[in-house]
Structure formats: C-alpha cells, structure tokens
Amino acid sequence: MITVFEAKRIITMDPSLPEATHIAVKDGKVIGVGPLNELEDLGSFTLDKRFANQYIYPGFVEGHSHALEGAMWSYLYLGYFPRHDPDGKPWQGCQSLEQIQKNLRDYAQQLPAGEPLIAWGFDPVYFEGARLDKKIIDEVVSDRPVVIFHANLHLMTVNSHMLAQTSLHTNSDVEGVMLGTDGLPNGELREMAAMFAVFEALGRSIFEEVASTKTLENYAKAAQRTGITTVTDLYNPLSDTGVEVLKTATAASDYAVRLVPAIAALDWQNNQGIERVFACQKDNTDKLQFGLVKLMTDGSIQGFSARMLWPGYHNGHENGIWNAPPETLKQIVLDYHQAGLQLHIHTNGDEAVELILDAIEEAQTLWYRADHRHTLQHCQFISQAQMRRAAKLGVCLNMFVNHIYYWGDIHRDKTLGYSRSRRMQPLSSALSLNIPVAMHSDAPVTPLGPLFSMWCSIARKTASGQSLGEHESLTIQQALYAVTLGAAYTLHMDDKVGSLEVGKYADMVVLDKDLYDIDSDDLPDLVVQATVLGGQVYANNG
Secondary structure (H helix, E strand, C coil): CEEEEEEEEEECCCCCCCEEEEEEEECCEEEEEECHHHHHHHCCEEEECCCCCCEEEECEEECCCCHHHHCHHHCEECCCCCEECCCCCEECCCCCHHHHHHHHHHHHCCCCCCCCEEEEEECHHHCCCCCCCHHHHHCCCCCCCEEEEECCCCEEEECHHHHHCCCCCCCCCCCCEEECCCCCEEEEEEHHHHHHHHHHHHCCCHHHHHCCHHHHHHHHHHHHHCCEEEEEEEEECCCHHHHHHHHHHHHCCCCCCEEEEEEEHHHCCHHHHHHHHHHHHCCCCCCECCCEEEEECCCCCCCCCCCCCCCCCCCCCCCCCCCCCHHHHHHHHHHHHHCCCEEEEEECCHHHHHHHHHHHHHHHHHCCCCCCCCEEEECCECCHHHHHHHHHHCCEEEECCCHHHHHHHHHHHHHCHHHHHCCECCHHHHHHCCCCEEECCCCCCCCCCHHHHHHHHHHCECCCCCECCHHHCCCHHHHHHHCCHHHHHHCCCCCCCCCCCCCCECCEEEECCCHHHCCHHHHHHCCEEEEEECCEEEECCC
C-alpha cells in the first residue's frame, strides 16, 4: 500500500527535484515525490493530509553524539546552562559553586547510605576564583564517594572519599592526575588514564551504561524530540551484552530512530577490534548499522587537555594530553584503514589534527583506498592549510559547531585569543574547499538539537551575544545540508538517508515553519511537530 503525505512545502535536498508538495511512501521507502497529479500513476494510494499546513524536510542526521545522553539523567545535573531531559522536562543550571554545593548536599540526602554520588555537566571555565577540588566537595559530602563529570566528559573531580578508594593517593604520577599545593592529588582527573582508576574502584565505567535498553530508549526519545531520525553512538565498547542490547532495543517496532554505533578503538587490540566490527556487521538491520570505528586522540580545548601547536593556549596553560602515545594512535589508523573500515577520529586541537592527517596520509600511501571517508570529529581548531590537506586526502570534517555558543567567550578570552577564536569551526571555508562537512552536538556534552546547531553555524554568536567569526557563517541551505545529507555522507549512508529521493528511507522531520522564510534567530525556538521514520509517524505534543 502506498501512502502519500501532503505538505505545504517539502524540501528534499535532491538537486534534481529540490521541492514538492507530496511524497509517496511504500514499504518504508520513498517511491515518488512531486505534485499529487504526477504521483497518481504510481497506483492506488492513501492520501495523508495531517501535515498539509506544515513543512517537511529530510530527517536530521546526528553524526556525533553518544547514547550516554539516555543514561546521564539518572544522575545529578550540574551544568551551567538550563536544558531538557529526554522527556522534555526542563532543568535549571548552576551558576555558582555555592549552588553546586547545595545541590550536592541535597542530592546526597536522597541516596542510600554509602551509595556513590554521580553528577555530570559541571564546567569549571564558567567559575572565577577557586577551582572545584576535593576539599570543596568534602565540605558538603564526605561520607560517600562523589564523582562529578565535567561537561566535556574528559575530566572529572572527585572527593577525598573517592580518591581514598583508588590507587591514585599512592600513585600520583599517572598523567592527568592534578596535584594541589601540598603535592597530593587535588581530586581533578584529566583524560582516560587518570579517570580509569575511579572506574576501577567503582567497579563500573559510566561509558558502559550504553549497554542498557532503558538508556537506548531514552536516547531515541531525546533524539526524536529534536527531529533526528538517524543518530550515532560514537564511542561504544561493543561488549557482548552491549551488542545484544543494541539489537534488542532497535528491533522494537516503535524504536524511533536509526542507530549507528562506533566501536571504541582504544578499548580493543587492533586485530580484535577489527574482527569485532566485521562480526557485528552481520547483524545490521534497517535500524541498526554497525561498521564505524571511533578513535579518541586528545582532550578538549576548554578543558586545556587538547593538544595545541604553537603558540599553544592563549593564557599560557600547559599543553594537553594524548589519550594514547602518538605512535599508537597512528598505528590504529593504519590497521583499521588497511582493514577497509571507516574511522571517525576525535581531534580538537590543531596538533591532534596534524598527527591524524599525517597518519591518514601514510595509510593512503601504503594502502590506497578510494572513498574511505575517514572523518575528523570536532576539529574545533583546524588551520586553512590543514583543511587543504584534508581535502586532498578525501577526509570529511564533522564540526562541533555548538561550541561557538557554549564556550565561544571562553575561547576568546582564555584558550585562543581574538584572531584564532575567529576561525573555530570554519564550516564556510571547508565547504569552499569542497570538503564534505557535517555538524553535531556531541550530546550529552551539549543538548541534541540540529535546529540549534544550524543557528550556531549561521549566527556564530556566543552565549554573551558576541559574534565569533562571521566570515565562516553558513547560509540556511548550507546549514540544512550539514545536518542532513552532509552528515549522512560522513556516515557512508547518503544512499539511504539525508535526502528525500526515490529508493531512500522515508525519514522526515515536520516543522510548522518554512526554514527559508523565517529569521534565522528563530531557529532554536522552532518546535518539531513530528518525525517520520520509514513512513511511520512519531508525533510530538509540542
């Protein structure tokens, strides 16, 4: 049976047929697009007019986020900015350390005795004066372990109770363990080597909580609310349990998104990781797509753990941290590339970008592969010369554009200074070089929300309202491309999703406004009326 959806306007992202008023769907895929009278020769159909006064676009594709978004709301939110949980419930932000202490104290009183207190979203760059450390947490919670993840998930701060349960109080030489004036660990831990000691003491890692049906259900719910129909989990351990949960959750007929997990390469020996990905691909379905590899190189710029080339951090902070020795990172690239797999590589600082471009160039020299589509993720700070290398090597760029709003002021004043902060997330330059680009939220680091990301790429305004690099602004058409077909291309799924063309999945997002007929500053406030996944409608309640 064919269903024809009618809309006031349908934007397809298909250059051959860019807009229409009707779209015909059969067996979950698009079978025709055009005016109604031109679709009548497809055969008998049901005309669905529920969106007749609304606007349809290709379903948004989120090329870099984490299923942890569906797990973090089980813990205390300590972020600076207000945001919504997967059910749409608003949560207020914390604008002072005193507020954070109060929230920790109140939350601890609700927990059973001895149960660790886990919190997330904290961002020290927004707090002047004393930096959060074990002593500040001890003042309000000292009788149980406390772990506070920073917003970027590359750092955490723990209290003395937690530190005492780890090996760090006797072995503070681990890279990433910050020390106080007394020469002892002060509770702040940077990057995976240091944070692993806490996971070991707790007997679990928060990153493994993606192996939960509830987490994946919440994640799909959060994505669907914002118009996303294809979403990634770009750091999945792919444990036995986790793979089974992925298969079970996505097999549900009402699972509202297509899910694309990427194996966490640093969790596996290279040969074992490669075998794991190929084995998982045998279980690919319409809604579950294995095959991607995620490699994490450095940390975050605002956390001062990203690796920066000269002149380094604007405020003179010491350089960041590699999550594995550079030679190990290059070998991972070589091995997975030779195996024919696609790598998505976290690169925040320009030194990390340089290292990975070297690795890809070496890999291409030794084992040339056409259309590999290796993608640099975040690439918050990348030079024009590096982008020219990326274009030459066939590398895609998926930029963390939300950074401009959430941390733009910090980058101007503390991490990069005036001139370098102007060329963060240089999306316009990348497009000028014909580099395939996407943009993303990195949820739970920032909230899922392609419409907000589109606004960030167009307005390039910081949280204080300052303009940050207007010469890199996108047009509405370019921004829509980056969250649809551009993102699909970086996932090697542009033959299936990202545009509304015959033969592709009938994945759509329905808005009550014409994106080409509004002030771009209104983008973040638009409400997603519904999504359509394979022709199945998921309506929102406003």
